[in-house]
Every structure is written in structure tokens, then in C-alpha cells.
Amino acid sequence: MRDDIRRNMPLLPMRIVTKLTELTPRQIRYYEQQGLVNPARTDGRQRLFSFNDVDLLLKIKSWLEKGLNIAGVRQMLGEAQQVLETKKDQTKKATKELSERELRKLLKRQLTAGPTRRVGETHLTYGELTRFFRH
């Protein structure tokens, strides 16, 4: 699979990735700190992202927008990994289905757990989100 090599080739600097993902450099660096992504480095300090990195950042972004926290995203990534390791073919479809299932599970788990929400950004309130689940 030569295509994988291409997708994993570190080519994109911060500025490009911020435009591609609509994320701030601060957010991207923070996600890296949390172990969600691990972009390559140039001379030892500047980050270089691959197209796969960008894809991953977009997934992370969508998950966070759906109400997951960092821990939730980690679990989603773990799920995706397990699926990839298990089913070597049809991974795309399998991953997506399982992810949707896990997403619901994680959301409910987090909401039941309590206020893990932060002060700053809060589009979704407890009531708005919990009504999608049967209690």
C-alpha cells in the first residue's frame, strides 16, 4: 500500500493545518499533549502533519463538538484501533458503525457521571443531550 505512505508523509506546517481543520494552534498542541495526535517534527521542534493527522484532527474535532471530552475521545480512538486490528477488511464500515455505537455509550456514560463540562464552551446542556437517551 504505497498510498498509506503518502497519507502518512509529514508535509503540512501548523498554519496550513489550522486552516484545514478550523482549529487553533493552541487546540492542536493541547490535543497533542493529551496524546490524541503525534505529528512529526522537522529540525526537532516544528511540527509537520500528514494528511492522516489532519483527518484524525477533524475526527477529534467532530467528537468534541458532539459533547465528548478528551477522555471520551481517547476511548473512541482506542475503539477504532481495536476494530482496525480485528477486522482487516471492511475496516472503514466496521469502524464507523462501532464508533457510532460507542459514541452513544460514551455520551450517556459521561452525562450520567456528572459535570465534567468546562466553564468556557458549552453548547450542549444536560437536558438537551440526555433527552436523546432512554433512562
Added chain:
DNA sequence: GTTCTAACA
């Protein structure tokens, strides 16, 4: 001009 790390009126 860009990006990096660390830190917080």
C-alpha cells in the same frame, strides 16, 4: 514571518 514552550490580570 512562523512556530515553540511555558505560564497566567
Added chain:
DNA sequence: TGTTAGGA
């Protein structure tokens, strides 16, 4: 998360 300081 934003923003700023101080360097590379």
C-alpha cells in the same frame, strides 16, 4: 482555551 513572553 485565549493570550502573551521570550527564543529559535
